[in-house]
Amino acid sequence: MPSPPSLSHRHEDGARLASLLWEFGPGWRMISSAVLGGGIVPAEWVLNAQVVAAYARMDPREHLRELAPPGTGVGMMTAASVDRYTRAEDGGAEAVATVGLRVPTWAASPEGVPDTELRPQRLHPAPGTVNIVVALPVAMSDAALVNTVMTVTEAKTQALIEAGYACTGTASDAVCVAVRAEGPREPFGGPRSVWGARLARAVHHAVLDGARAWSAAHDITP
Numbered sequence: 001m002p003s004p005p006s007l008s009h010r011h012e013d014g015a016r017l018a019s020l021l022w023e024f025g026p027g028w029r030m031i032s033s034a035v036l037g038g039g040i041v042p043a044e045w046v047l048n049a050q051v052v053a054a055y056a057r058m059d060p061r062e063h064l065r066e067l068a069p070p071g072t073g074v075g076m077m078t079a080a081s082v083d084r085y086t087r088a089e090d091g092g093a094e095a096v097a098t099v100g101l102r103v104p105t106w107a108a109s110p111e112g113v114p115d116t117e118l119r120p121q122r123l124h125p126a127p128g129t130v131n132i133v134v135a136l137p138v139a140m141s142d143a144a145l146v147n148t149v150m151t152v153t154e155a156k157t158q159a160l161i162e163a164g165y166a167c168t169g170t171a172s173d174a175v176c177v178a179v180r181a182e183g184p185r186e187p188f189g190g191p192r193s194v195w196g197a198r199l200a201r202a203v204h205h206a207v208l209d210g211a212r213a214w215s216a217a218h219d220i221t222p
Helices: 060-067 142-162 194-217
Strands: 006-012 015-023 028-032 039-042 045-050 073-078 086-090 093-099 130-135 174-180
Touching: 015 093, 028 073, 028 142, 045 060, 045 130, 060 073, 073 174, 086 194, 093 194, 130 142, 130 194, 142 174, 142 194
Parallel strands: 045 073, 130 174
Antiparallel strands: 006 015, 015 045, 028 039, 028 174, 086 093, 093 130
16 A cells, blocks of 8 residues: 655645655546546546636646646645645555535535535635545446545435535545556456445544544535
8 A cells, every 4th residue: 555645745835735745656546527547547646736716727737747846646726725634444444535625515406506615613715525546455436436436425425414514525636546556357346346345444443533623624504
C-alpha cells in the first residue's frame, strides 16, 4: 500500500490553502470522477487541492497540473478544509475523505427547486464538497471498479444520514478508487463482496468522522 498522504500549503487568491497528495508510485490504476485524470486510468498519485470558496478559474485541469507532481495522476478540487481530512482503514482497504456540507443535496430533487444552504453561526465560510479517495491492495476488473464507485457512494450517503444530514451528498462530490494494476482481478466490488465490504466500512468511518468534525467546526446541528 502507498505511504500516508502528505499535506502541504500554498498562498493563492489571498488565502492559505492546503493540498493533500497521496503518492502511490507505479503499478496502480484508478477509477475517478475527478477533473484531472478522470475515468479508468493508470496513475501514480492523487491530489486533492483546496481552492477558495469563490473559485472562478475556467481552467481547473491546467490549475491542477500546476500544483501536481510529475507523472500521471488524478487531481480533484474542493473548497473544504483539506487539512482537516479524515482517514480510516478496514482489512487493508484505506479511505481518505475531505468533508464540506454547506449545501447538502438530495440526488433526486424536484426540478427548479434550489438546494438549501446551511448558514453557520460563525462568520468564516462553510464550504461544501465531499471528496473521497480509496486504496485497495488488489486488482479488479473494470466492472468491479465501477461497482466500487457505487459502494463508495452508498457508504458516504449512509454516513451523512447517520451524522444527521438529510442528503445523499453535495452536488460537487468527487471519488477516486485506486487498485493494483497487476494480479488476479477481483470480479466484484459491491458491499457484500470481500473488498467492497471493507471499502464500505472504511469510507463510512472516514466520512462519518469528517461530517461530525465539520458540524462541530461550523457550529451546525444538522
